[in-house]
Amino acid sequence: MCVGMALSPAAWTAESRLAGIFPERIKTVALVAPASPGTSREKVDEAICLLEKAGVRVKVMPNAREGKPAEYTSIPAEKRVADLERAWLDPEVDLILCIRGGAGTIDIVDKLDWDKLRTRPDLPVLGFSDITVLHMAMLKEKAGHPYASASLLALPNVDGASLKSIQAVLNGRSPDPVELTPLRAGKVSGVALAGHLRLLEAVSRTRFRPETQGKVIFIESPDLAPPEAERTLKALRESGFFDSCAAVVFGRLSRCGEQEETVMRGFAGQVECPVYIGFPYGHTPRNP
Structure with a gap:
């Protein structure tokens, strides 16, 4: 090659x-x-x-x-x-x-x-x-x-x-820690579940909806403007996707621009689990 x-x-x-x-x-x-x-x-x-x-x-x-x-x-x-x-x-x-x-x-x-x-x-x-x-x-x-x-x-x-x-x-090792900003603080541990926001919502409506109990859910989105991101998060929330998860950690909601944190804060006010922002996950060169 x-x-x-x-x-x-x-x-x-x-x-x-x-x-x-x-x-x-x-x-x-x-x-x-x-x-x-x-x-x-x-x-x-x-x-x-x-x-x-x-x-x-x-x-x-x-x-x-x-x-x-x-x-x-x-x-x-x-x-x-x-x-x-x-x-x-x-x-x-x-x-x-x-x-x-x-x-x-x-x-x-x-x-x-x-x-x-x-x-x-x-x-x-x-x-x-x-x-x-x-x-x-x-x-x-x-x-x-x-x-x-x-x-x-x-x-x-x-x-x-x-x-x-x-x-x-x-290699089975823990990566270097990343400092996050809490929107709803809490002690968190659990298996990670990570994905593209729009696709998490799409797959949640199929037989392949994953079990989220006890999971730390990492979310990123490259393509949803603020109203669409809010509607998609609401649809997942109302379907019970976040009901028993250990926490939600936001990566980038890239298309939300200056309203990115506003969308995340609005979501944090509507769930009971810990919510953190600032994880470097998304469609950028910083993507572990």
Whole structure:
């Protein structure tokens, strides 16, 4: 993949940063596109090259390069299902890395053979944004281990602190602490559940709605303006999504602009659980 390929100066810097990001037990990484295709074939090739130079064997699933780059149009669901199941059931694959988010993951979760996928309950599956739907379905079906993490195309651009956090978590260590601002303070502990706000609400209306009791729910949103974010949070709240959770932690609600904290404070006044803001989670280079 890397033969004869010229990397940009930024990519060469990323190469050294990616070295050692995966534990030694991760020998082979499978690349899938459960949602939209990569933004450009050149960017995908460059990111693959960085992983290979960092010592990772990469398997690109047969249909992962199909589709129109830079668009949100997904290839047929059956092809995406075939790629994901093939990667998942390949005994050589130690980790699945989604190429990007985009749109369309909600169309495949009902078509996956969850009985087969449950045979690998600890397989790491990394991605974020639209991959929220797959992660929630995995939690509900008790198949694989979802990690809300930078996708393939995002990895070369995330900052050093985020890479350090990803490396720590994948190696079973606690990442460096992040100072948060309490809107409703309280003592908090629990398993993390993280996702894109709009997609958390969408999947909550399906059979893949995850169990939230005792969970610390991390939320980010790149695309909802303040009224939409408030309506989506209200819909989740009224559905009981937050009723028994341990806490809610907000990352970025990027499109809310100057009203971002106002939206979060309004939500905090309507729930009983602890609520914190300021976690560096979202569609930015600071994304652990």
